[in-house]
Amino acid sequence: MNIQITGLTKTYPNGHTAIKNVNLEIGSGMFGLLGPNGAGKSSFMRVLVTVQQATAGTILMDGLNINEHRQKIRKLVGYLPQDFTFFSKLKTWEFLDYAAQLSTNLKKKDRLIKVDKLLDQVGLLDVRDRMANKLSGGMKRRLGIAQALIGEPKLLVIDEPTTGLDPEERIRFRNILSDLSQQDVTIILSTHIVGDISSTCHNMAMLNKGEVAFKGSPEGMIDQVRGHVWQVNLDDEEFNILKTKHSVVSTIPVDGKWEVQLIATDQPHPKAVNANPNLEHAYVYFMENELGVSLV
Numbered sequence: 030m031n032i033q034i035t036g037l038t039k040t041y042p043n044g045h046t047a048i049k050n051v052n053l054e055i056g057s058g059m060f061g062l063l064g065p066n067g068a069g070k071s072s073f074m075r076v077l078v079t080v081q082q083a084t085a086g087t088i089l090m091d092g093l094n095i096n097e098h099r100q101k102i103r104k105l106v107g108y109l110p111q112d113f114t115f116f117s118k119l120k121t122w123e124f125l126d127y128a129a130q131l132s133t134n135l136k137k138k139d140r141l142i143k144v145d146k147l148l149d150q151v152g153l154l155d156v157r158d159r160m161a162n163k164l165s166g167g168m169k170r171r172l173g174i175a176q177a178l179i180g181e182p183k184l185l186v187i188d189e190p191t192t193g194l195d196p197e198e199r200i201r202f203r204n205i206l207s208d209l210s211q212q213d214v215t216i217i218l219s220t221h222i223v224g225d226i227s228s229t230c231h232n233m234a235m236l237n238k239g240e241v242a243f244k245g246s247p248e249g250m251i252d253q254v255r256g257h258v259w260q261v262n263l264d265d266e267e268f269n270i271l272k273t274k275h276s277v278v279s280t281i282p283v284d285g286k287w288e289v290q291l292i293a294t295d296q297p298h299p300k301a302v303n304a305n306p307n308l309e310h311a312y313v314y315f316m317e318n319e320l321g322v323s324l325v
Contacts, residue, residue, distance in 0.1 A: 030091055030105070030183045030215040031056055032077075037086035039072050039239075047072035049239040051086070055217065059210040061230030061247070062219040063312065069239035070219040071111060074188045077217070078108040090184065107182035111189040113173040117162035121153060124161045125175055132180035147175040151205055167198025174205060185209065185216045191225055203228050227308035235315065243315060247308050254306045254314040259293055261301035262286045271297060276313050292317065 032055040039048040047069045064070050075081040077088065079099050088095040095102055119127065122144055129140045148154040151171040156164065164172060170190055177185055187206070191199040206229050210216050218225060226233055227247055235243040235250070243250055258278075263271060268280070268287045275297050281288040290304055291297060292314050 031089075032184070032215070033087075033089040035087050037073075037076065037088065038084045039069075039076055039081065040084045046084075047239050048076070048083070051236075051239075051241055053234055053241065053244060055215065056232070057213075057215050058232070059206065059216040059218060059230045061226035061233035062217060062236060063221070063223065063226050063233055064236035064242075065221055065316070067238075068221075068236040070221075070236055071188055072239075073236065074108075074110075074186055074217070074219050078106050078186050079103055080108075104180065105183045107177035107180060107185045109170075109173040109177045109185075109187045109190060111192070113169070117160070119161055120158050121161050121164065121172060122148065122157040124172065125179065128176040129179045143179070147178055150178075151175045152201065165198070167194050167201065170194065170198075170202060171205065174202075174209075178209075183214060185214055186219075187216065188219045189221070190218065191220065191222055199224075223309045223312050235312075237316075247311075250311045250315065251306050251308055254292070254311040256303060257292055257294055257314055258290065258304045258306040258310045259297055259301040260288065260290050260304040261298045262288050263298070267298070276317060278310055278313055294318070 032053075034051055034053040034055070037048055037051040038046065040046040051073065062070050062073065072081070076083050079095060079102060082096070090102055090105065093102055125144045125147065126140055129135060129144060133140065135143065145154060145157065148157050151174050153168060153171055153175065156168065161169070161172065174187070177187070191202055194202065203225065206216060206218065210229070218230060220226065231246060233245070233247055233250070234241055262283060264286055268289060271289070271291065276292045277289055278292060279290045290310075292310060
């Protein structure tokens with residue numbers, strides 16, 4: 030699927046403009062939408078899946094205008110919102126079967142085959158008879174992915190999928206998304222967790238206060254921070270002084286000192302050496318130096 034977004038703006042009745050003149054082109058594979066809380070990501074997602082209507086601008090999905098073909102586009106889209114909920118009195122398979130009845134015309138026998146296939150795909154087949162409200166947080170998110178896939182969408186939109194998950198479930202969820210991206214489906218992943226983007230997405234955009242602050246590849250964003258990531262071993266006094274002046278990304282205790290990685294445009298300490306940057310470093314650098322958001 031090819032998505033062309035031009036001049037997209039969303040202003041709420043209270044006067045708050047959540048999205049401001051967004052211009053993006055999104056192709057096949059997995060696309061990451063990164064930004065801090067309040068950046069406008071959820072509003073953007075809701076407009077994209079036709080839950081809300083934009084104030085201005087156009088969205089074309091494979092040439093279909095979202096304002097003129099809302100029903101057609103809804104059949105092409107699977108959506109996992111941040112606040113995904115389900116009927117607590119249904120078993121896991123029953124909930125997914127109910128979702129299949131809403132989004133497909135399959136007969137019961139074919140629906141149940143599809144339900145079990147999807148439960149197996151997201152690693153829930155062995156708990157198919159468990160009450161949905163008894164699933165763990167990670168399992169509930171995987172069930173959410175299954176319901177978003179039940180209608181065989183060409184576009185899968187996922188909002189903050191790994192928030193609150195433990196590291197094991199986060200990795201499992203990312204692996205599921207990575208496998209799905211190899212299929213004939215476009216995935217848009219909205220998150221404020223940098224690791225979700227760096228481990229899964231080849232293209233991305235960064236939103237800040239409703240505007241596109243960066244668009245390109247994660248590698249392109251990382252290139253902007255090369256030479257500005259530093260590593261140095263500090264004692265307590267040196268560390269306490271330095272952390273008031275620069276954004277510290279990581280601290281590791283080593284032999285009574287602190288091994289510190291931080292962001293600085295110039296060498297922050299005589300013993301500091303450049304370190305290889307990653308997307309988290311780039312995100313911190315970009316927020317401070319391009320957007321003027323102090324993280325110290």
